[in-house]
Amino acid sequence: MGAQAVILVGGKGTRLRPLTSNRPKPIVPLVDRPFMAYMLEWVAAHGVTDVVMCCGFLADEMVREIGDGERFGLSITWVEEPEPRGTAGALWYAEPHLRDERFLMLNGDVLTDMDLSAQLAQHERSGARGTLALVPVEDPTAYGLVRLNDDHSVRGFLEKPTPEQIDTDLISAGAYVLDRSIFDLIPQGRLVSIEREVWPRLVGEGLYGCVHRGRYWMDIGTPQRYLEATQDILFWRVRTQVAERLRDGPVAPSAEVGEQTVVDRASLVDEGARIGARVAIGAGSVVGVGAEVADDVILENAVVLAGARVGQRARLRDCVVGVGATIGAGVVLGDHAMVGDGAFVGEGNALSHGMRLAPGARLEPSTVWF
Ligand code: GDD
Ligand code: MG
Numbered sequence: 001m002g003a004q005a006v007i008l009v010g011g012k013g014t015r016l017r018p019l020t021s022n023r024p025k026p027i028v029p030l031v032d033r034p035f036m037a038y039m040l041e042w043v044a045a046h047g048v049t050d051v052v053m054c055c056g057f058l059a060d061e062m063v064r065e066i067g068d069g070e071r072f073g074l075s076i077t078w079v080e081e082p083e084p085r086g087t088a089g090a091l092w093y094a095e096p097h098l099r100d101e102r103f104l105m106l107n108g109d110v111l112t113d114m115d116l117s118a119q120l121a122q123h124e125r126s127g128a129r130g131t132l133a134l135v136p137v138e139d140p141t142a143y144g145l146v147r148l149n150d151d152h153s154v155r156g157f158l159e160k161p162t163p164e165q166i167d168t169d170l171i172s173a174g175a176y177v178l179d180r181s182i183f184d185l186i187p188q189g190r191l192v193s194i195e196r197e198v199w200p201r202l203v204g205e206g207l208y209g210c211v212h213r214g215r216y217w218m219d220i221g222t223p224q225r226y227l228e229a230t231q232d233i234l235f236w237r238v239r240t241q242v243a244e245r246l247r248d249g250p251v252a253p254s255a256e257v258g259e260q261t262v263v264d265r266a267s268l269v270d271e272g273a274r275i276g277a278r279v280a281i282g283a284g285s286v287v288g289v290g291a292e293v294a295d296d297v298i299l300e301n302a303v304v305l306a307g308a309r310v311g312q313r314a315r316l317r318d319c320v321v322g323v324g325a326t327i328g329a330g331v332v333l334g335d336h337a338m339v340g341d342g343a344f345v346g347e348g349n350a351l352s353h354g355m356r357l358a359p360g361a362r363l364e365p366s367t368v369w370f
Contacts, residue, residue: 002049003120006094007039009108010056010084015222018322018340022359024055026108027065028226029305029323031233031242031286032270034065035220038111040072041241046116048104051076052094056084088186088194095183105194107174111229112217113239114175119210123177126152129206130182132199133175135217143171143219144195146209154207159195170209172199173217179206223336223354227318231284231301234266242268250281258295267299276312294329302333311347319351322359 013025020028026036043051051074055062059080069076079093091105102123104116114133123131132154134146140161147156147168157172158165172195185198192198199207216238220229229238236243251257251269258277263269266283273287276295284301287293291304294312302316310321311329319333322340327333328347335352339345343357346365355370357363 001099002047003104004050004052004099005043005048005104005106006052006054006091006098007036007106007108008054008087008090009036009062010054010081010090011109013109013221016220016226018338018343018356018358019226019320022341024059024062025221026055027062028220029288030111030220030226031230031268032245032288033242035111036062036066036108037072038240039106039108040066040069040074040076042113043104043106043116044073046120048116049074050099052079052097053077053108054079054081054090054094056081084191086191086193088192088198089190091183091186091194092188098180101180103178103180105176105178107219109221110174110217110219111233111238112173112175112215114173114212114215114217116175119175119212120177122152122208122210126208127206128177128208129179130199130202131177131208131210133173134170134209134211135173135215136169136211136213137171138169140166140169140171144199146170146172148209148211152208152210154199154203154209157195157199157203157207159193159199170211172209173212174219223320223338223356226320227284227301227303227336230286230303231266234268234284234286255287270306288323305341328365 009026013020027034063078077097081093145158145161149155218229232238233242250263250267252271254271255269255273257275261279263281264283267281267285269287270289272290274292278296280298282300285299286303288306291308293310296313298315300317303320305323307324308321310327314331317334319337325339325343327345330347331345332350336354337351338356340359342360344362348366350369
């Protein structure tokens with residue numbers, strides 16, 4: 001049997017609304033599959049065979065979409081938390097399902113191809129109680145800052161540092177190898193943050209960092225980063241199974257593409273999609289399963305999810321159109337506009353500046369130019 005991984009998916013994902021208004025973040029569609037599929041494919045590739053998924057909010061839907069893990073070569077145990085106990089408290093709910101003396105723990109919101117096998121090997125070699133995956137980032141303020149000694153032991157951990165506290169670019173990437181003895185440091189029965197209460201206590205007591213340079217890593221929590229991740233997958237900047245699929249070209253076999261339409265290689269027109277004539281599907285764009293795009297439309301890093309419909313001459317750039325939504329003729333969407341599932345944007349509207357339309361909302365023709 002291979003390694004076990006606990007994946008934390010208890011967060012609400014509010015910053016990704018409206019994509020997360022009606023579904024939990026782990027099953028937000030990203031290119032052609034639910035986000036969690038990338039994580040599961042990644043861990044399976046590093047020898048993980050068992051996953052304990054710790055979730056709260058809307059778990060039923062998640063279970064339905066991801067299932068028992070068989071199609072990923074994994075066995076998934078679903079653990080529903082009666083109340084949120086924080087990133088460390090959640091581990092107590094996973095504990096009855098843990099089999100080995102060491103296990104992996106992963107934040108459920110990162111897209112990455114980090115070398116987990118190397119991290120497991122370092123953990124064994126160093127005799128650590130905990131080994132944190134580390135990646136360099138430009139701005140560590142939104143993350144957990146990690147100060148490292150030359151022997152890779154952790155000298156300091158600072159969750160969400162202020163700009164003055166920053167003296168390294170290394171942050172915790174949300175992937176840990178942990179020894180079971182970690183439970184001695186987690187009080188039971190209350191909310192406990194692993195970042196604020198456990199890591200600081202482990203400093204000097206067996207906490208190590210494994211630096212993953214040259215690998216891809218992204219926390220997909222905001223519309224900007226969601227669209228960036230979409231591009232990065234389509235540009236093969238991160239190793240995913242989508243890249244394999246795109247080897248045969250960006251247009252799926254059952255999709256239809258009209259005359260004089262141009263489809264960039266770094267995009268995806270998925271099964272059953274119908275694209276009209278003289279359409280430009282630019283790099284970083286996705287037209288989901290069964291979606292319809294009418295004549296003379298321009299897409300640039302635009303995501304049109306399954307079953308959505310886009311009217312003639314619409315121009316979509318850096319935006320997301322939700323599942324089954326309708327975009328009228330001549331509509332302009334840009335600058336991280338997000339249209340919720342099943343919403344309706346009548347013709348002659350223009351939405352940009354990160355504007356978000358709730359699932360099912362209805363915008364009458366020519367009402368918004370923003
Ligand atoms: N089950 C469960 N229960 N999961 C939880 C809970 C809880 O009570 N609270 C948070 N989570 C999950 C979230 O769903 C997410 O997958 C993960 O734990 C981390 O929580 P976030 O809210 O996304 O934290 P963050 O992104 O601000 O910071 C964390 O991740 C950074 C890397 O992306 C920290 O671990 C930082 O240290 C780290 O740098
Ligand atoms: Mg996060």
